[in-house]
Amino acid sequence: MAAQAVLRSSAPARLLSGSFYIRKGVLASWQHYQSRRPFSNEKVLVELDESTVMKMKNPPVNSLSLDVLTEFSISLEKLEIDRGCRGVILTSAFPKIFSAGLDITEMCGKSAEHYAAFWRAVQEMWLKLYGSNMVTIAAINGSSPAGGCLMAMCCDYRIMADNPKFAIGLNETQLGIVAPFWFKETMVNTVGNRVTEQSLQLGQMYPAPDALKIGLVDKLVTEEKVQSTAVAAMSQWLAVPDHARQITKSIMRKPTIDNLVKHREADINNFVSFITKDSIQKSLQVYMDRLKQKK
Ligand SMILES: CCCCC/C=C\C/C=C\CCC/C=C/C(=O)SCCNC(=O)CCNC(=O)[C@H](O)C(C)(C)COP(=O)(O)OP(=O)(O)OC[C@H]1O[C@@H](n2cnc3c(N)ncnc32)[C@H](O)[C@@H]1OP(=O)(O)O
Numbered sequence: 001m002a003a004q005a006v007l008r009s010s011a012p013a014r015l016l017s018g019s020f021y022i023r024k025g026v027l028a029s030w031q032h033y034q035s036r037r038p039f040s041n042e043k044v045l046v047e048l049d050e051s052t053v054m055k056m057k058n059p060p061v062n063s064l065s066l067d068v069l070t071e072f073s074i075s076l077e078k079l080e081i082d083r084g085c086r087g088v089i090l091t092s093a094f095p096k097i098f099s100a101g102l103d104i105t106e107m108c109g110k111s112a113e114h115y116a117a118f119w120r121a122v123q124e125m126w127l128k129l130y131g132s133n134m135v136t137i138a139a140i141n142g143s144s145p146a147g148g149c150l151m152a153m154c155c156d157y158r159i160m161a162d163n164p165k166f167a168i169g170l171n172e173t174q175l176g177i178v179a180p181f182w183f184k185e186t187m188v189n190t191v192g193n194r195v196t197e198q199s200l201q202l203g204q205m206y207p208a209p210d211a212l213k214i215g216l217v218d219k220l221v222t223e224e225k226v227q228s229t230a231v232a233a234m235s236q237w238l239a240v241p242d243h244a245r246q247i248t249k250s251i252m253r254k255p256t257i258d259n260l261v262k263h264r265e266a267d268i269n270n271f272v273s274f275i276t277k278d279s280i281q282k283s284l285q286v287y288m289d290r291l292k293q294k295k
Contacts, residue, residue: 052079052085052087052088052089053088053089053090053091053139053227054072054075054076054079054088054089054090054091055091055092055093056068056072056090056091056092056093056098056099057092057093057094059094060094060097061094061097061099061100062092062094062097062098062099062100062148063099063100063101063102063103063104063105064099064101064102064103064122064125064147064148064151065103065105065106066103066106066114066117066118066121068103069118069121069122069124069125070121070124072125072129073121073124073125073128076088076128076129076132077128079134080128080132080133080134085134086134086135086238086242087134087135087136087137087234087237087238088132088134088135088136088137089137089138089139089227089230089231089234090129090136090137090138090139090151090152090155091138091139091140091141091226091227091230092141092142094142095141095142095223096141096142096143096165096166097142097143097144098138098140098141098142098143098144098148098152098166098168099144099147099148099151100143100145100146100148101144101145101146101147101148101149101150102122102146102147104175104284104287104288105288106118107177107275107284108281108284108285108288109281112272112276115271115272115275115276116268116271116272119267119268119271119272120268122147123182123260123264123267123268125151126150126154126182126186126260127257127260127261129151129154129155130154130186130253130256130257131253131257132154133242133246133249135156135157135234135237135238135245136154136155136156136157137155137156137157137158137159137230137233137234137237138151138152138155138157138158138159138230139159139226139227139229139230140152140158140159140160140161140166140168140217140226141160141161141223141226141227142161142166143165143166143167143168143205144166144167144168145167145168145169145170145171145205146169146170146171146172146175146179148168149168149169149170149216150170150183150186152168152217153186153187153189153190153216154186156237156249157218157219157233157237158216158217158218158219159217159218159219159220159221159226159229159230159233160208160211160212160217160219160220160221160226161208161220161221161222161223161226162208162209162220162221162222162223163208163223164207164208164209165207166207166208167205167206167207167208167211168205168206168208168211168216168217169199169203169204169205169206169211169216170183170187170199170200170203170204171203171204171205172200172203173200173201173202173203174203174287175203175283175284175287176279176280176283176284176286176287177274177275177280177283177284178274179200180267180270180271181259181263181267182256182259182260182267184196184200185256185259186256187199187200189252189253189256190215190216191214191215191216192215195214195215199214208220219233
């Protein structure tokens with residue numbers, strides 16, 4: 001099977017602690033297996049089984065903190081340079097939630113230096129995931145607002161749990177903040193300009209069936225089948241010769257990536273000056289208070 005071609009040998013499922021885990025099929029040798037042990041760090045779990053799966057595991061809602069983002073980028077980079085890995089499935093270790101997006105507490109009450117480091121880590125995650133040479137499939141097993149939606153949109157293919165209670169979208173304006181140009185461009189590349197314009201202004205979250213209708217996700221399946229469907233889709237994607245698929249992906253995405261690379265420092269400065277405004281800090285605080293009160 002093509003999916004098994006990605007994953008070269010056979011090793012037991014291996015679970016390593018952290019906020020993500022990566023499941024990787026089959027290893028050529030114990031030494032090879034040992035060489036993958038660096039995945040075992042605080043925030044990343046590596047599971048070695050029939051498919052390569054990165055599972056976000058940052059309770060309670062997989063918010064993307066500075067630590068999580070850093071760990072995610074390091075883990076993805078390791079897979080990227082591993083010639084035995086041609087594809088990754090990105091999902092969540094928790095039912096009902098894919099990712100709550102950027103950790104709002106990282107954007108409240110901190111120093112300008114912290115905001116700059118945080119934003120650089122957000123950019124890095126995006127650059128690595130959107131620019132990945134691997135086949136990337138999002139197995140969206142729950143809600144996925146803002147940064148969570150961005151991660152899903154970075155993938156080549158999106159499968160979502162068919163439950164109208166699960167919603168996905170870039171809801172930044174609902175928090176009184178603004179999706180930066182590269183979030184916007186990622187969405188335009190996914191669903192087109194008109195839908196993006198409306199979605200971003202309204203900060204719209206789409207229940208799964210609506211997300212399918214606008215093309216924000218590619219397929220809906222029952223919750224139990226999200227991961228197995230992702231594995232099946234991976235086989236299909238991996239049946240295409242790598243070099244042809246990778247060059248095509250690059251032709252599609254390079255202009256968007258180059259745009260951020262070119263304006264990276266200015267984007268960080270924009271973020272810091274925006275997020276340090278009193279009015280924005282107040283908006284975020286009100287939003288966080290509302291989240292806590294809804295219980
Ligand atoms: C001049 C031009 C400038 C241009 C622009 C320049 C710069 C751009 C500026 C800013 C860009 C920022 C981009 C931001 C992107 C983001 O991702 S912001 C995050 C958006 N996320 C959300 O809105 C999600 C909010 N959360 C929820 O809706 C729900 O929590 C849920 C994910 C649907 C899960 O619901 P449920 O299972 O019911 O869980 P709870 O709501 O009870 O939450 C559990 C606890 O988790 C806390 N929490 C939830 N989300 C977050 C989060 N994103 N960050 C941090 N913490 C979060 C929640 O408060 C609960 O905490 P307690 O248990 O009460 O302590």
